[in-house]
Amino acid sequence: MTIGLSFLLGLLASSVSYFMIGLWWPAAVVVGLFAWLAFALLDVKMDSTFTLLGGLLLVFCVSLSAMVFRASDQLSGLQYIDTQSEDGIEFRYPVPLLGNARYGEAVYKAHGCAACHTQQVTHESVVLDVKALTGEKNHAAVEEAISRFRNVTGRDASSGAGFPIGEWETVENALDAADASKARNFLAAAGASVDVQVRFRGEDLTQHDRQNPRGRGWGKRRSVAQDYLFAEPPMLGSVRIGPDLANVGVRHSRDVLMRILLNPKTFRKNSKMPQHRFLFKKAGKDEQGQHIIHDGEETYKPTKDAEALVDYLLSLKSANYPLPEAPINQPYTSSMPKPAPAPAEAPDATKADEAGK
Amino acid sequence: MSSEPKEDKASIDPREAVDRSCCGPVLFLAFSAVAWLLVYSLFALLAGVKVHAAGMMADSAWMAYGRIQPASQLALQFGFLVQLGLAVSAWILSHRGKTVLVDGGYLIFGGMLWNAGVTLGFLGILSGDASGLVGLQMPGNVLPLLFFGFALVGLSLVQTNNRRTDEEMSPAQWFLFAATLWLPWVLGGSYLLIHFFHAKGVVANIVDWWFIQNFARVYLTFVGLGTLFHFLSALSGRELVGRGYAQFAFWLLLLFGSVGGVSPGAPVPAWLPALSTITAVFYFFGVIAAWVSLTRTVNGASAANDEDSLAYNLMRLTALVFISVSILNVLFAFPGPGSVAEFTTYGPAMELLFKLGFVGLTLIAALYHIFPRLAGVDLSPTMTRVQTMAIVLGLIGASLPTALGGLMSGDAVLGSGFYFASLGNLFIFVGSLILFLNFLGAIRVAMKNCDCFASLFGKDDTKEASA
Numbered sequence: 001m002t003i004g005l006s007f008l009l010g011l012l013a014s015s016v017s018y019f020m021i022g023l024w025w026p027a028a029v030v031v032g033l034f035a036w037l038a039f040a041l042l043d044v045k046m047d048s049t050f051t052l053l054g055g056l057l058l059v060f061c062v063s064l065s066a067m068v069f070r071a072s073d074q075l076s077g078l079q080y081i082d083t084q085s086e087d088g089i090e091f092r093y094p095v096p097l098l099g100n101a102r103y104g105e106a107v108y109k110a111h112g113c114a115a116c117h118t119q120q121v122t123h124e125s126v127v128l129d130v131k132a133l134t135g136e137k138n139h140a141a142v143e144e145a146i147s148r149f150r151n152v153t154g155r156d157a158s159s160g161a162g163f164p165i166g167e168w169e170t171v172e173n174a175l176d177a178a179d180a181s182k183a184r185n186f187l188a189a190a191g192a193s194v195d196v197q198v199r200f201r202g203e204d205l206t207q208h209d210r211q212n213p214r215g216r217g218w219g220k221r222r223s224v225a226q227d228y229l230f231a232e233p234p235m236l237g238s239v240r241i242g243p244d245l246a247n248v249g250v251r252h253s254r255d256v257l258m259r260i261l262l263n264p265k266t267f268r269k270n271s272k273m274p275q276h277r278f279l280f281k282k283a284g285k286d287e288q289g290q291h292i293i294h295d296g297e298e299t300y301k302p303t304k305d306a307e308a309l310v311d312y313l314l315s316l317k318s319a320n321y322p323l324p325e326a327p328i329n330q331p332y333t334s335s336m337p338k339p340a341p342a343p344a345e346a347p348d349a350t351k352a353d354e355a356g357k
Numbered sequence: 358m359s360s361e362p363k364e365d366k367a368s369i370d371p372r373e374a375v376d377r378s379c380c381g382p383v384l385f386l387a388f389s390a391v392a393w394l395l396v397y398s399l400f401a402l403l404a405g406v407k408v409h410a411a412g413m414m415a416d417s418a419w420m421a422y423g424r425i426q427p428a429s430q431l432a433l434q435f436g437f438l439v440q441l442g443l444a445v446s447a448w449i450l451s452h453r454g455k456t457v458l459v460d461g462g463y464l465i466f467g468g469m470l471w472n473a474g475v476t477l478g479f480l481g482i483l484s485g486d487a488s489g490l491v492g493l494q495m496p497g498n499v500l501p502l503l504f505f506g507f508a509l510v511g512l513s514l515v516q517t518n519n520r521r522t523d524e525e526m527s528p529a530q531w532f533l534f535a536a537t538l539w540l541p542w543v544l545g546g547s548y549l550l551i552h553f554f555h556a557k558g559v560v561a562n563i564v565d566w567w568f569i570q571n572f573a574r575v576y577l578t579f580v581g582l583g584t585l586f587h588f589l590s591a592l593s594g595r596e597l598v599g600r601g602y603a604q605f606a607f608w609l610l611l612l613f614g615s616v617g618g619v620s621p622g623a624p625v626p627a628w629l630p631a632l633s634t635i636t637a638v639f640y641f642f643g644v645i646a647a648w649v650s651l652t653r654t655v656n657g658a659s660a661a662n663d664e665d666s667l668a669y670n671l672m673r674l675t676a677l678v679f680i681s682v683s684i685l686n687v688l689f690a691f692p693g694p695g696s697v698a699e700f701t702t703y704g705p706a707m708e709l710l711f712k713l714g715f716v717g718l719t720l721i722a723a724l725y726h727i728f729p730r731l732a733g734v735d736l737s738p739t740m741t742r743v744q745t746m747a748i749v750l751g752l753i754g755a756s757l758p759t760a761l762g763g764l765m766s767g768d769a770v771l772g773s774g775f776y777f778a779s780l781g782n783l784f785i786f787v788g789s790l791i792l793f794l795n796f797l798g799a800i801r802v803a804m805k806n807c808d809c810f811a812s813l814f815g816k817d818d819t820k821e822a823s824a
Contacts, residue, residue, distance in 0.1 A: 005605050012639065016612065020632060046604060047525050049518065049534075055608070056535055060542055063615035067567050067632070068550065072560045074626055110485030112423020112494075122622025124696055223624040225559045233551070233561040235489045236624070240700040241408070265411065272775070274407045274422045275415035 010036030020066050075225055083321040093321055096230045097312065104312025107305050109235060116273070118237035119246045121219035121319040124202035128180035130171045130187075131195045132163075138191035139165050145190035146171060149183050168195070198327070204244065219247040219319025221326040227318035242273055247319040257310045258302055263295045279306040371455055378457035379448050380731045382464030386444035386510075387724055388796060389472050393436025394717075395793045396479075398786040400429035401755075405779040419483050427494040428482040434572070435495075435503065436475045438712060439540070440468065441720040442580040443510050446533040448727050449587045450514055453530050454521025460513045467509030474502035490551070490561065492569035497552035504545050511537045528603035528650070532583030535611065536576050543571040559625050570618030573711065574640065575611060581716040582606075582647055584723050585676055590654050592669040592726070594661030599650035606650065609643030620699050621692045630692070637690030644683040651676055664729075671722035671745065678714045682707060701763030710756040713785075718748070721792070728796075732803035740795040747788030754781025 014032025017023040023031065046052055083093040097105060108114075134142040143163050150156060155172070163169060171183060180196055187194045200222055206215030223246050228234035252260075256267065262280055264271035280300040283292050293300045302310070322328040404426040407413055414420040443464075451458045458464070478495030481487065486496040493500070514537045518530060526534070547568040550556050556564055590597040597603070617633035617640075619625060660669035685707060689698050698704065729735045758777035 005601050009605065009608060012609070012612075019635070020616070046531055046607075049515075052526075052531060052534060053538070056538055056611070059608075059611050059615060060539075062612070063567075063571070064546060067616045067629070068560075068564055071563045071626060071629060072556065075558065075560055078558065109487060109489040110424075111418065111421050112427055112482075112487060114489060114491070115423040115426045118700055120622065120624050122696070122699070124622075222622070225624055225626070227624065228558045228562075231558065233489050233556075233565075234559050236491075236559075236562050238491050238620070238700065239702060239705060241702070263411075271411070272408050274411045274413070276421065277415040278418040278421070 006036050006039035009039055010034075016062075021062065078226055078229055080229075081226065081323060083323060085321065093323070094227060094229050094318065095315075097315055100308045100311040101315040102312075104308035104310070104315075105232065107309040108312055111276070111309075113245075114235040114237040116237075116239060116241035117243065117245045118240050119234070119244065119316070119318075120223045120236045121204045121221070121244055121246045122202060123200035123205060123222040125200075126177070127174040127199050127201055128177065129173045129197040129199065130175060130180055130183045131168050131197070132171050132187045132192040133168045133195075134163065134165060134190075134192040136165050139163070141190040142187060142192045145186040145192070149186045152182065153179050174199075199329070200326070216243070217251075218244040220328045221319055221322065223319055224323060224326045226323055226325070242271075245313065245316055247317055249314040249317040250320050252313075254310055254314060257313055258293055258306065261306060261309070262293055262300055266295065276306075279303055279309065372452075375451050375455070375457055376730050378461060379451055382458065382461040382468070382513075383444045383448050383727065384731055384800070385465050386440045386447070386468045387728070388800065389468060390437050390441035390444065390720075391789070391793050391796050393432050393440065393475065394789045395786075397429050397432035397437055398782065398789040400425045400432060402779065402782040402786045404429055405755075405775065405782045408775050409779070418485065424483050424485065424487070427487060428479050431475065431478055431482060431495055433712060433717075435471075435478070438577060438580075438716055438720070439507070440471065441724065442536070442577075442716070443468070443507075443514070445584055445720050445723045445727065446537060446580065447510075447514055447517070448723075448731075449529055449584065450518050450521075450533055453527055453587065454518060454523070456517060456520045456522060458513065459516040459520060463509045463513040467506045467511075467513070470502055470506030470509065472506075474499045474506055477502065488551075490565040492565045492572065493547060493551065497548065500544060500548040500552065504541055504548065507541050507544065511541060527586070528597060528600065528607070529583045529587035531603075531607050532579045532586060535607070536579035536583065539571065539579070540576045543568055543576070562623075563619070563625060563629070566618045567616075571615050573708070574614030574618070577712065577716045578610060578614060581675070581679065581719045582610075584719050585651060585672055585679075588668070588672055588723055588726065589651055589676070592660050592662070592665045592672070593655050593658035595654055595658055597650065598653040602646045602650040606643045606647035609646065610640060613637075613640040613643065621695045622699055634690050634692065634695075637687055641683060641687040644680065644687075648676075648680050665726055667741065667745065668722040668725040671725075672719055674749075675715050675719040675722065678710065678718070682711045682715060698764060701766060702759045703763035706756040706760035706763065710752065710760075713748075714752045714756065718752075721745075721748070728799065732799055733806060734799050734803045736795050736799050740791050744788045744791040744795060747784045747791065751781045751784025751786075751788055754778070754784060756781070 010032040012032075013035035014028045017031045018025055018028035080092040080094075082090055084090045132142065132146075146163060149171075171187065172179075175183065184194045184196060202222070203214050203216050204218045205220065205222070206212045207217045208215040227246070228236075248257075260267045260273070261276045263275050264273035277300075280293070280302055283299040283301040285299075287299070287301065289301075291301050293302075403414075403420070404422055407420075407422045407425070418424075447458055447464060478499040481496040481499065482494055487494050488497055515534070518526075518534050521530070547564055550564045551561050586597060586603065613636040617636035619629040619633045621630045621634075623630060655673065660666040689695050689703075689707075725736065725741065755778050758781075759775070762775075
C-alpha cells in the first residue's frame, strides 16, 4: 500500500478512536500512528489468514462496542419516572401493559402490524422562544439590545421600543439555536434576565386542521427510549404505509378501531390497509349487542384476538405525557410564579445548550 | 498447510479437477437458492397485490400482509442471497486458490441445516411466531440452526482458502473470506444479545439495526464486490488494476459498514443517528475506492469469451447499480434528506434495488458462468435471455416508482406507485420462474450424463419439498 493511502487510513483510525470510541486523544494519535506504520512501513500484506482474521476480529469488537455496548450502557439505567396526565394527575411512567393488552401485544407482533405501522413519533426541528425581564435601570439598554439583535438577524428593528418594565415579555418566538443564543447574549449583556423555552416541531406533532393540512397529530411530543421500557420488543417499525400508532389510544375509540380492523375503507375511503376479517366471526342474525359490527350486508363479532389487539392499541398513549427529555409545552421556568421574588437570575445556560444539540 | 491432495488431482487438469470437486455442493446450494428466489417473488407479488386489493385473502391469518411481507424478505435474504453467495464464494475461492474444494460434504450438510432453518423461520413467520424486529423477523429458535448451518459451510470455505496454491490472496479472496467469517459472528452476536441476554427496550432495536447494517453493508456488499472483483477481471481477461485501492476499500467498508444504520428520528440517544451519518460518509469513500479499482480494470474492455458476454455485461450493469445506490444512500444519510425519506416506501425500494439489483443479479450472472462448467450442460440461451430481461425490467418496475412515490408523498398517503410495483413484482416472478425451470431442466439433463450427481445429488427431493 502506498504511503498516502496508509496515511489516510491512519488518520481515519485515529479520528474514529477519538470521535466515536471516545479514546483519550494521545491514545487516539498512537492508534493512528500504529495503523499508518502497520500498513505502510512494516508493509502488512493481506496474505496471511491470520492478518485478515486479526483485523476482522478487531473491527468486529470496535463495531460491537461502539454501537451496541455503548448504547446499552447508556440506556441500562432507565427507570420509572414521574409524569402527569392532562388532568394533572401524577403517575409513574411508563405503565406496564395490563391484562388483555399484554396478550394483544403478542397479537400485534404475530400479525406483523409493524410492517406498515411505526410506533415512533419524531420531530423535525427544535425552535426556541426567548423572554426577558428588565428593571427600570437597564430598560434603555435592553431596548437597544433588542433592536440591535433584530438588526443583526435581519428582522424588523422598529418594534424594539416599548418593552415593558418589571414584567416578563416575549422578545422573539421560534428562533433557531444560533439566533436564540445571540438574543440571550445581547440581552444578558444589557442586564436583563432571560428565559428560553424549547419547543419541538414537526408534521407528526402538528394537529391536523385547516391551517396545517400537512399536520398529522400523531402525538404531543416525540418518542424517546423511556417509552419502550416494557415493550417486548419495541415494534418501532420502519415504514409508514399506515399512520403511526404510538399514540393511537388517544385518537380512536374501541368502536372505531374494531371497524378499521374489519374493513378500513368504511373509515377512510382511500385506505391502503388490508381487511382483517380473520380476526372476526360472523354473527348470527338474531344476535344483538354493542360488539356487533355491520359491514355491508354482513354482521360480525370480534374474536378474543381482536379484543386483545384493540385493548393493546387503546393502551398506546406514549406520546401523550411529558418527560424531562421530551417536554410538552415546556413552561418558562423563570416566569412561573415563585414563592420568593427573584428578579434577576443568571441566564439559564443549560437549556440553550440542550437546544443546540 | 499441506497441499498434497491438490497436487494429485490438479496435475492432470487443474480446472477440471476443481470443477469436479465443486460440482455437487455448489449446485446443491445454487439450486436451493433459485428455489427460494421463486418463493420470494411469489410472496412479494402477493404482498404487493394485497395493498391495493384490500379484501383479498382477508379470511386467512396466515396470509396477512404483515406476515407474508416479512416472510418474503426472509426468503430473499436468507434463502436466496446467502445461499447463492455461498455457492459462488465456494467456486471462486477454490478457483482463485487453484485447489479442490475441501470437504464438500460440509457444504451439503451445512446447506441442508441452513435450508431447514430458513424453512422453519419462513413457516414460523407465517404461523404468527415472528420476533417483531425488522431485521431478524424469524423466531429466535431457528437462529442457532442457521448459525451452525452457515458455520459448517464456512468451515469448508475457510479450509479451501487456506490450501490455496499462491500465498498471495487477491482482493476477491479477501472480500469473500471476510464475508464468510462475518455473517456467523453477526448472526451469533445478535442472537445472544436479543434472545439469550434479552436486551431490554430499545436496546433490542439497536442490536437489530446493527444486524441489518452489518448484513447489508458488510456481508452482502462484500459478497457482491468479491464476485465482481473476481469476474470482471477474469471475464475481461485482464489483471485487476489498483490493488491498493481495493485494500483501502476493504478496510474502510468493513470499519464503517459495521456501525450505523440508525434513522434520524429514532427514539434512541441522539449520538446514534449522528454516528450513522458520519459512518455513511466515510463508507462512501470506500465505495469510491472499490469503484475506481473496478472501472480501471474493465475500462473499455469487453468479454474475452463470447459465451460470457451476457454474464459480463450483466455484471457491469450491477456495478453501475452498486455505485448509484451508494450515492443515493450517502445523500439520504444526511438528516435533512434523510427525514424526508424516513418511513416512506423509498427505503424498502432502495433496499430491494441493492439486494436483488446489485447482489442478486451479480450472483445470478456469476451462476451463468459457473453453471455450464459444473453441470457440463448449458442453460437454455433463450430462456436465460428472457429471464434476465424479466428480472431486470421487474426490478425497475418494483423499485423506481415506489421510491419516487415514497419521496413525493413524504406521508402515509401513497399514490399509484403500488400498481407499478405489482407489475414489477409480476415480472420478477415470471423471471425467477423461468430461471427455476431453466435450472431444473439443465440439471435433469446433466444428471443423465454425469455420474457425479447420482451420489451427491440424490437428495434432490427433500430440498424441493422444503422450498
